[in-house]
Amino acid sequence: MKRKRHSPEQIIARLREADAMLGAGRSIGQVVQQLGVSEQTYHRWRNQYGGMKASDAKRLKELEQENTRLKRVVADQALDKQILQEAIDYLGKA
Numbered sequence: 001m002k003r004k005r006h007s008p009e010q011i012i013a014r015l016r017e018a019d020a021m022l023g024a025g026r027s028i029g030q031v032v033q034q035l036g037v038s039e040q041t042y043h044r045w046r047n048q049y050g051g052m053k054a055s056d057a058k059r060l061k062e063l064e065q066e067n068t069r070l071k072r073v074v075a076d077q078a079l080d081k082q083i084l085q086e087a088i089d090y091l092g093k094a
Contacts, residue, residue, distance in 0.1 A: 008052075013054075017035065
């Protein structure tokens with residue numbers, strides 16, 4: 001089955017639809033079938049995005065991207081530090 005990527009805004013909209021369907025008396029099985037996702041995906045979305053607004057989800061996504069960028073910067077700096085330390089050690093032995 002082909003994987004689909006949903007934006008956080010789309011997920012929150014789908015969770016609102018699910019809440020409405022559940023409030024109307026539908027079962028979880030019927031709701032996930034209507035949404036076109038697995039029950040596991042529904043529960044994962046509920047745990048990750050439950051209670052969020054679209055703006056909150058957008059901010060979360062931005063923070064995750066910033067965190068990834070900062071981790072990359074730290075890794076690059078650690079590598080530079082290691083290279084410089086090895087150069088100092090090499091020159092000290094010469």
